[in-house]
Amino acid sequence: MSRLVLIDGSSYLFRAFHALPPLTNAAGEPTGALFGVVNMLRSTLKDKPDYVAFVLDASGPTFRDAMYPQYKANRPPMPEELRAQVQPMRQIVEALGFPLLCVEGVEADDVIGTLAVQAAQQGMDVTISTGDKDFAQLVRPGIALINTMSGSRMDSVETVMEKFGVRPDQIVDFLALMGDTVDNVPGVEKCGPKTAAKWLGEYGTLDAIMAGADGIKGKIGENLRAALPRLPLNRDLVTIKTDVALEGGPDTLAMRERHVEQLRELYARYGFHQALKELDGGAAPAGVAETEPGRARGTGRVSAPSSRATEAVDPALSAPGEYETILEPAQLLAWIARLQAADEFAFDSETNSLDPMQADLVGLSFSVEPGKAAYLPLAHDYPGAPAQLDRRLTLQQLAPLFADAGKKKLGQHGKYDLHVLRRHGVDVHGYRDDTMLESFVLNSGSGRHDMDSLAKRCLGYETIKYEQVAGKGAKQIPFSQVALDDATRYAAEDADITLRLHRVQAPRLAAEAGLEQVYRDIEMPLVPVLASIEANGVSVDVDELRRQSADLSKRMLAAQQQATELAGRSFNLDSPKQLQALLFDELKLPVLVKTPTGQPSTNEEALEAIADQHELPRVILEYRGLAKLRSTYTDKLPDMVNAQTGRVHTSYHQAGAATGRLSSTDPNLQNIPIRTDDGRRIRRAFIAPPGRKLVACDYSQIELRIMAHLSEDPGLVRAFESGADVHKATAAEVFGRKLEDVTGNERRAAKAINFGLMYGMSAFGLARQLGIARGEAQDYIALYFSRYPGVRDFMERTRQQARERGYVETVFGRRLYLEYINQGTQAQRAGAERAAINAPMQGTAADIIKRAMISVDAWLADHRERALMILQVHDELVFEVDADFVPTLLDQATGLMSAAAQLSVPLVVDSGVGQNWDEAH
DNA sequence: AAGTCGACGTAC
DNA sequence: GACGTACGTCGACTTC
Numbered sequence: 001m002s003r004l005v006l007i008d009g010s011s012y013l014f015r016a017f018h019a020l021p022p023l024t025n026a027a028g029e030p031t032g033a034l035f036g037v038v039n040m041l042r043s044t045l046k047d048k049p050d051y052v053a054f055v056l057d058a059s060g061p062t063f064r065d066a067m068y069p070q071y072k073a074n075r076p077p078m079p080e081e082l083r084a085q086v087q088p089m090r091q092i093v094e095a096l097g098f099p100l101l102c103v104e105g106v107e108a109d110d111v112i113g114t115l116a117v118q119a120a121q122q123g124m125d126v127t128i129s130t131g132d133k134d135f136a137q138l139v140r141p142g143i144a145l146i147n148t149m150s151g152s153r154m155d156s157v158e159t160v161m162e163k164f165g166v167r168p169d170q171i172v173d174f175l176a177l178m179g180d181t182v183d184n185v186p187g188v189e190k191c192g193p194k195t196a197a198k199w200l201g202e203y204g205t206l207d208a209i210m211a212g213a214d215g216i217k218g219k220i221g222e223n224l225r226a227a228l229p230r231l232p233l234n235r236d237l238v239t240i241k242t243d244v245a246l247e248g249g250p251d252t253l254a255m256r257e258r259h260v261e262q263l264r265e266l267y268a269r270y271g272f273h274q275a276l277k278e279l280d281g282g283a284a285p286a287g288v289a290e291t292e293p294g295r296a297r298g299t300g301r302v303s304a305p306s307s308r309a310t311e312a313v314d315p316a317l318s319a320p321g322e323y324e325t326i327l328e329p330a331q332l333l334a335w336i337a338r339l340q341a342a343d344e345f346a347f348d349s350e351t352n353s354l355d356p357m358q359a360d361l362v363g364l365s366f367s368v369e370p371g372k373a374a375y376l377p378l379a380h381d382y383p384g385a386p387a388q389l390d391r392r393l394t395l396q397q398l399a400p401l402f403a404d405a406g407k408k409k410l411g412q413h414g415k416y417d418l419h420v421l422r423r424h425g426v427d428v429h430g431y432r433d434d435t436m437l438e439s440f441v442l443n444s445g446s447g448r449h450d451m452d453s454l455a456k457r458c459l460g461y462e463t464i465k466y467e468q469v470a471g472k473g474a475k476q477i478p479f480s481q482v483a484l485d486d487a488t489r490y491a492a493e494d495a496d497i498t499l500r501l502h503r504v505q506a507p508r509l510a511a512e513a514g515l516e517q518v519y520r521d522i523e524m525p526l527v528p529v530l531a532s533i534e535a536n537g538v539s540v541d542v543d544e545l546r547r548q549s550a551d552l553s554k555r556m557l558a559a560q561q562q563a564t565e566l567a568g569r570s571f572n573l574d575s576p577k578q579l580q581a582l583l584f585d586e587l588k589l590p591v592l593v594k595t596p597t598g599q600p601s602t603n604e605e606a607l608e609a610i611a612d613q614h615e616l617p618r619v620i621l622e623y624r625g626l627a628k629l630r631s632t633y634t635d636k637l638p639d640m641v642n643a644q645t646g647r648v649h650t651s652y653h654q655a656g657a658a659t660g661r662l663s664s665t666d667p668n669l670q671n672i673p674i675r676t677d678d679g680r681r682i683r684r685a686f687i688a689p690p691g692r693k694l695v696a697c698d699y700s701q702i703e704l705r706i707m708a709h710l711s712e713d714p715g716l717v718r719a720f721e722s723g724a725d726v727h728k729a730t731a732a733e734v735f736g737r738k739l740e741d742v743t744g745n746e747r748r749a750a751k752a753i754n755f756g757l758m759y760g761m762s763a764f765g766l767a768r769q770l771g772i773a774r775g776e777a778q779d780y781i782a783l784y785f786s787r788y789p790g791v792r793d794f795m796e797r798t799r800q801q802a803r804e805r806g807y808v809e810t811v812f813g814r815r816l817y818l819e820y821i822n823q824g825t826q827a828q829r830a831g832a833e834r835a836a837i838n839a840p841m842q843g844t845a846a847d848i849i850k851r852a853m854i855s856v857d858a859w860l861a862d863h864r865e866r867a868l869m870i871l872q873v874h875d876e877l878v879f880e881v882d883a884d885f886v887p888t889l890l891d892q893a894t895g896l897m898s899a900a901a902q903l904s905v906p907l908v909v910d911s912g913v914g915q916n917w918d919e920a921h
Numbered sequence: 922a923a924g925t926c927g928a929c930g931t932a933c
Numbered sequence: 934g935a936c937g938t939a940c941g942t943c944g945a946c947t948t949c
Contacts, residue, residue: 181949190924192948219925473923575944576928595928603929628930631942657938661933668940671932679931703933759936768935827934838937842933846938874933874938 002050004119004250006112008130009056012037015131017082025271030081034089040148051253054098055108062107074184095263097256110241116143117242119250136160137171165197173206176234185237189223317500318461323492326376335374342368344408346499349417350491352478356419357642357649362480365495373492382481395426405429412436412451412498418531435498438505440655441519445817449655455497458504464490514813522850529857530652536868537647542638544685549634552626559623566616573623576602633682640667659839660814660846670873686917693886693913696920697893698876700908701726703758703841709903713790720905727751733787753784758841760834795837802836810843852900856893
């Protein structure tokens with residue numbers, strides 16, 4: 001059988017250029033790529049093929065350019081050092097006797113594809129020599145692929161599968177999904193070989209993937225759906241043609257005569273000593289560097305990919321704005337006049353940090369009319385930056401405007417800006433509207449509430465992303481170094497879009513009186529309260545935390561040594577994956593719990609379940625507990641202490657939880673341990689400074705009380721009115737005991753039922769929680785509902801309302817829309833029902849404590865020197881108080897908290913006082 | 922190097 | 934499939 005070798009010359013040239021060090025010959029001419037190609041050609045010759053072709057791209061456009069004008073548009077021009085090697089390469093190729101093909105209007109890939117298929121049909125044995133993975137689509141009986149640079153060979157379905165995880169006939173789909181940056185063919189964002197192969201494994205073909213795109217979850221699913229329209233084109237672009245018209249067939253490609261003298265000359269000129277020696281009859285090992293190292297070559301610049309246009313919902317609101325940069329005093333005065341005259345103005349600040357307690361103010365932007373905005377740069381500092389208005393003086397000029405409560409201001413997540421301005425000497429009053437909170441109150445559950453998302457969702461407007469002006473990752477520059485025109489486009493847009501969003505959302509709120517009230521009476525007044533809590537911060541005993549870290553480390557090490565001994569080898573205790581292999585594969589312990597993805601779980605429940613069969617699980621549990629405390633708390637909290645204030649300042653996210661709860665980050669101070677002794681010790685590090693005390697006030701059983709109120713169940717209401725321990729009272733009711741006869745176990749069961757019900761728990765869940773049979777759990781629940789029929793009715797009512805209206809609401813009218821209550825899978829609907837039951841209770845509790853915070857803060861306004869509100873933990877407020885002021889604060893705080901809502905049961909507030917947070921409980 | 926996901930565990 | 938709402942850390946994996 002005759003053999004044909006088709007060499008992808010362009011691919012080798014590029015790859016050799018980039019893979020090999022920048023070599024030069026004695027005359028300084030670049031030779032690196034040439035050297036690589038020559039080595040490849042010589043190794044091809046050793047196989048003595050009957051037919052061979054060295055194929056190069058021609059210069060002109062091809063059918064792919066017609067199909068997709070941006071094809072290869074990103075490609076930088078060929079570097080000069082490489083261009084210089086093309087002509088010598090052609091000379092060497094021809095001197096060696098290789099037929100050289102370069103067909104105008106057809107890419108080398110398609111020439112190779114066509115010849116390969118023709119030859120295979122004629123019964124030839126074809127080898128394509130290339131560094132380009134795209135050719136894997138041509139592998140079939142009679143056509144193999146080799147890459148002489150990596151030495152790999154693909155000649156069967158199996159070898160392609162091994163390399164890419166897909167069959168040769170799937171390669172085109174595979175490439176279409178991934179796209180090709182070099183050729184400027186965008187695929188699915190974040191979809192690389194692994195993801196593409198995974199999908200093709202599941203769905204088989206690109207068409208099937210596209211049809212099933214809605215079923216793919218997560219970020220990557222979104223990316224896939226966004227890329228859908230262009231995938232068929234991608235497929236066409238990456239498909240190698242096998243039917244182009246060529247002048248000669250494979251049988252015209254016999255090796256030509258070799259021109260030894262020309263070769264000798266060329267090898268000598270470029271310093272290929274080994275090749276030269278070989279030419280004269282000596283055997284030469286390949287792959288040894290034959291030229292002297294030369295100077296480094298320059299790198300080509302890659303231009304940025306073009307941004308994609310998005311369609312507008314409303315042309316007026318999604319049109320680009322006209323923005324101005326304020327650099328002159330006269331401009332500033334004109335804008336101040338405009339702001340003064342406006343009914344309400346939007347503003348935004350630009351800074352050097354995401355941390356509002358550290359951020360340095362770089363500029364401010366303003367807008368009073370949609371589409372018109374100005375950026376006032378105050379601290380841009382880069383070579384060639386224009387002179388800017390003096391920051392201190394300018395802020396002084398603006399301060400009266402910000403301080404005037406009568407001048408209404410609007411922002412997006414303005415709490416951040418309030419912090420920054422306050423830290424630069426500007427107090428803001430009259431912060432009247434916030435587009436993030438408008439969106440949150442209008443529909444807390446649907447999507448994010450950041451400005452980029454809102455602009456897109458509400459206005460169909462695609463904002464300039466921070467990364468576009470400041471870069472990201474290692475290349476990110478501080479905003480102060482962003483060029484003024486970029487900064488203006490970005491910053492002024494923020495103010496402009498904020499105003500536009502308000503124009504859209506305010507009428508929507510006004511149309512719903514209940515929501516308007518939640519927004520106006522709860523969320524907006526809370527903004528400055530949260531800002532003040534965050535600014536206050538909490539004092540942390542760093543030395544205490546360090547001591548605890550050291551102690552935990554010691555005990556972790558002991559547990560680790562013990563674990564290594566028990567396992568008989570060392571392993572990473574922090575890795576669930578390694579743990580799983582050890583426990584269930586090596587030690588053959590039974591798998592009793594699985595993770596949601598079906599893997600054997602190593603969580604606490606799973607380890608407890610096998611703790612009686614081996615000593616190791618117990619030791620792992622010990623280690624886990626210690627590691628959690630150290631890594632999350634005792635090691636990290638000291639790093640969070642603010643250098644200027646010496647305190648820890650959390651951030652509360654007001655639009656964080658769909659139910660209306662706050663959440664806390666950087667650090668999260670709402671999940672400091674309390675249940676175990678080791679964990680609780682961490683609370684001792686949250687301290688009051690000398691002369692002060694920490695006071696903690698928490699609502700007693702607030703969610704259960706709300707359940708009593710909402711259900712109006714006489715039994716439950718009575719239990720709370722009597723002031724009894726509600727879990728004990730429940731146990732007495734459910735188990736038919738006198739209050740004093742209730743056992744500890746019965747109380748525990750009753751407590752589990754009480755909590756479980758609020759979360760929509762089933763008999764299955766309760767059984768698991770209590771470690772009892774499912775039937776028994778069902779009996780408990782039935783008994784519970786017979787004693788508290790109002791609760792059962794309330795829950796059914798709530799489900800019903802959710803299904804009919806699509807949302808549930810709190811006592812104060814806050815809504816939670818439930819997308820899946822009437823659609824989706826059974827599991828999704830069941831989940832939505834549980835959320836529907838829980839949200840009115842959790843949400844009402846959130847409303848109540850927010851109202852309390854507002855009224856307590858109002859009272860505290862006159863006592864700022866004596867007491868500070870410093871933490872909120874869902875049902876608890878923590879204060880730092882002068883020791884002699886404690887009684888006054890206790891009286892006021894508990895009183896105002898109790899009075900924050902009038903329910904049909906009393907709102908009881910417990911409190912404690914201590915030198916640290918642990919003592920205050 | 923950076924982003925994402927899953928597993929795990931802390932709080933209420 | 935089975936208990937609601939959050940956030941942080943870690944390892945593993947993937948992309949760039």
